[in-house]
Amino acid sequence: MxxxxxxxxxxxxxxxxxxxxxxxxxxxxxxxxxxxxxxxxxxxxxxxxxxxxxxxxxxxxxxxxxxxxxxxxxxxxxxxxxxxxxxxxxxxxxxxxxxxxxxxxxxxxxxxxxxxxxxxxxxxxxxxxxxxxxxxxxxxxxxxxxxxxxxxRLALAAAPHAADVPQMHGMLAFGYEQCHLMRQAEASARQAIAMQRKEPWAHHALAHVMLTEGRLREGLAFMQDVSETWTDLNSFMLTHNWWHLALFLIDLGRADEALAVHDTHCWGVVRDYSQDQIGAVSLLARLELAGVDVGARWQALAPWLAPRTQDHVLPFLDLQYLYGLARAGRPEADTLLAHIEAHAPRAPEATRAAWQRVCVPAAHGLLAHARGRHAQAAQALGQALPRMIEIGGSHAQRDLFGQVWLDALVRSASPWALATAQDLLQQQANGQPESLRLRAQLRTVYAALGLPTALATAASGPA
Structure with a gap:
């Protein structure tokens, strides 16, 4: 033959x-x-x-x-x-x-x-x-x-064989950053950008580094400078890099500009896409937590979230859909919570524990916070937060849940809750001396604790 x-x-x-x-x-x-x-x-x-x-x-x-x-x-x-x-x-x-x-x-x-x-x-x-x-x-x-x-591990295996590809260094940078290896992350991101200025994933990784290290003014200036290269991107990368730029603005006390970024660059690109939706939820929530009135934007967003009550693709997504619906006062928030509870025990094996042990209590906490039940929110979110990494998302994205928890602690106003909030917020402010958002929150906590509000500025350094 x-x-x-x-x-x-x-x-x-x-x-x-x-x-x-x-x-x-x-x-x-x-x-x-x-x-x-x-x-x-x-x-x-x-x-x-x-x-x-x-x-x-x-x-x-x-x-x-x-x-x-x-x-x-x-x-x-x-x-x-x-x-x-x-x-x-x-x-x-x-x-x-x-x-x-x-x-x-x-x-x-x-x-x-x-x-x-x-x-x-x-x-x-x-x-x-x-x-x-x-x-x-x-x-x-x-x-x-x-x-x-x-x-x-994935990026390190390939890096020696694809060092000529700028995007390889961007992928390596984000892997380093998520493992808290900031010097290596920054070096890899800058290598990618030196090879090709339009490397939005490397921009994104470097924004993470600068946010984590409290280099807020530098981070804002960097993202503003490279934003001109964000052309022909998918809607996630476009809206997400603008989202990162808005985070710098919020912490620097320029919330009105951050709200304008939401309206112009973060919401409305592809309204039916999951990542665009959760970016809008997260940004609106952070603006509110920083004391900004977001007007009717929750109500405008809610019709795009309402069809998501049976998605259950990722717990990280479901939690943000639920919070957005609850902030808009929509009954679908209760429907989504019930569906999360029903889905959790039968979720795929790789994510089942995250659904059951993290998503379910976090969902209860977020719904309680959105409806002003702050003691309940603090208890439920406090249960979920130690394992929050299991639901995925980046450190910067998951920080939303920590911010909601801290707000619930402050608003519940019990001595234990206020002491816990002071302990956490002061540590954050020490690492982010440029953050006017953290200083304002600390002043509220110090006033509630009967301590001089000037300590909020003195402890974290000059603006």
């Missing part, structure tokens, strides 16, 4: 990063490159594969389609992805081993098995370290599970 030898690696077509594959159709190869390069650069062109009228049954192309459907982070995302991943799996034997592993990883994601997906992405980073789309997808899953070490 005659047989045809498979092509050698050197004779296979490659993607834009030099990874071998089996996609031969010219248009499909261009769209795959858009997906790969657009995904790692946080650019809207990553979605061209899904929006352009082009039917290619190639298994790798179909797996990329499925991944794009899953990024909707909606209740219907998996159902939309399944036909694509089923076609990919059926023909996976025709694909290259690198493509096969990517197909298997996306299939695990669609099936809710994030740990298996991460394992496959880690194997890919070791064997095909220039498959940066796989790397970034693995980091995304680690991020959503609160696995900061996993994010860094």
């Amino acid at each position: 005659n047989s045809v030898a498979p092509p050698t690696e050197s004779r296979l077509p490659t993607d834009a990063l030099g990874n071998p594959g089996t996609v031969t159709d010219a248009l499909s190869r261009r769209l795959v490159d858009d997906f790969v390069l657009g995904f790692i650069a946080c650019e809207a062109r990553a979605a061209n594969l899904a929006v352009q009228a082009h039917a290619d049954e190639h298994p790798y192309v179909q797996a990329c389609h499925a991944a794009l459907q899953m990024f909707a982070e909606s209740a219907s995302a998996a159902a939309s992805a399944r036909p694509h991943i089923a076609r990919a799996a059926a023909q996976a034997h025709l694909a290259h081993p690198r493509e096969q592993r990517f197909i298997a990883a996306v299939a695990a994601w669609v099936n809710g098995d994030l740990r298996t997906a991460i394992g496959l992405h880690e194997a890919q980073a070791r064997e095909y370290p220039r498959d940066l789309a796989s790397l970034k997808l693995g980091q995304y899953h680690c991020f959503n599970l609160g696995d900061c070490a996993g994010m860094l």
